[in-house]
Amino acid sequence: MPDLNRRSALSGIAAALVLDGCAKRWPKGANGEERRVNFYNWDTYTGETTLADFEKATGIEVRMSLYANNDELFARLRAGNPGFDVIVPSNEFVTRLGMSGLLQPLDHGRIPNMANLAPAFRDVPYDPGRRWSMPYTWLVLGIGYRKSKVDGVPDSWKWVLDSDRYSGRIGLFAESDDLIRLGAKYLGHSVNDVGPALMTRVTDMLIAQKRHVKLFHRDEGQDLLAAGDIDLVVEYNGDMAQVIADDDDLGFVVPREGTLINSDSLCIPAGAPRPDNAHRFINYLLDAQVSAGISQTIRYPTPNAAALALMPGEYRNNPVIFPTGPGMANSEYGRFEGIGHIRAVDEAITRMMAA
């Protein structure tokens, strides 16, 4: 444990040194801000030339740092913004960061490309009026599988959560909240408002299922599937689309019970040193051409209608990127449900992993 603390503290100090140490030699732009923007993003989540193109177009250099999950982002910002201008939290964390005072409200007047967004994404329950966030991608969890090793299409959560049919070949996502939500969905409940009784039921189901589960992965499920370690895995459609492009023995399905929808969103953290550059960068990322270029690389579904119109049919009609069927109709966003709920979920998962 001391090791973990020390490492995160050191990396924080190192980041602060890097971010501050360079501050002096940056020339200022017309808006009075240094000509740079610090972008804190997920790995493999921009187009190949997106950042360089922005610098060419505006003279503002983008310095990108990476995080592995929302919890890491939240833990980092909660200790004080070390100098990031733009971040990409998922929907539930937009709510969490917003209510914790860790975000700056967006000035829609400076983001005219908001008009490119599909109507469904202009106003969302997790961020009413889009006060804090602009959607960057959306994504759904489903089952990735190896066609030659699975009978037909495994279009129910049953095959990974409640069945011994593929014993020893299943990989589940190590995100405790998602596991509980998907378990509730499989049992015919919403992903939200999971009360204590249902949570116990889901946990007991997962405990019983555990001996058939090979591993819990940290969002590298698509690689484990591609490497042949497992034959079924709970993963995001975008990650699966990337590996399916190289191996047509792999498939992806959104189970018929429905799933959890997420949307990664561009936000400006509180205390961002260069808010105007941040707005310009967000507006740039929502440009139709730019956004299409990003989608071309990362293969996640885009909420940008103008960009979608520019994409080839191979992307627009790709059943992995844009899944259809009963599962999609039954899907929902996960809501933030308070501190007590987080603790209950963590304890349920601890119990499941210890059993």
Add this chain to the structure above:
Amino acid sequence: MKEQPARSAPLLFTLLAVPPLAWLLLLFAAPLAVIWGYSFGENRTLIDIAITGSWANYARALKPLYLAILLKSLLFAGITTAICFIVGLPVALSIAFAGPRARLALLVAIMLPFWTNLLIRTYALMAILRTEGQINSLAGALWGTVAVPLGAGPFEPLPLINNNFAVLVGLVYVHLPFMVLPLYAALDRLDRSLIEASLDLGAGHLATLWRVVVPLALPGIVSGIIITFIPALGAYLAPDLLGGTNSQMIANIIERQFRSANDWPFGAALSFLLMYLTFIALAVQALAQRRSAAREAQG
């Protein structure tokens, strides 16, 4: 009489002592004190912790659920330490009794892995152990050339990863140098004539090892055991990356408290429970050292 540096050159002593003391206070004691304070606090909102002086976090940490995980971690760390000792003692002995050039080469070989980051080493181990990894491909090829012609069935990959076995392999691999180096240091200081005397006077090799070498090297052995056991108890990469569905150790729970569970007070209490155990282990070591010093003084 020993020279007292503080008395003979007070200014120089102060100048030399201030930086490390400041370092210790600022970067070790102060953050640790904050975490210790958190362990008596509770979450008010997602980001505010009120330090209430409550023992609730410790009470929660001692619930059977967490106690069982702590016990399991102690067991894992204990097995790791035992294997490291059994493997490490012959290694340390052969280094200590090797010629000067071979000794240098062996020491470098022991320390070489430290030049690579722990995460990278763990990923390398994953590549070796995985279902389609090096060991299984090699075993599969051997099976194909030897067993299949004799009428055996097709090769079933060995379950080498994502189970408790893999966690132990990872822990032993990472912590072996921690055991070998203090053992080597202790054995190197050993008075060789005592070993010769023991052999001359009729004790066999094992008896000499057990009744002469081990007692004399006891302080080094205790250091080795403690310095191996403590980090093994707090390991979280090995169970996380190599483990299966029932391999979580206490450090994984702590990591979750600071990340996904966002419950720093509870994470702090769990960390400090480990810290208290560490202090106890160090006290035991100090006791052992004092006893062996006393024995030396008598003899």
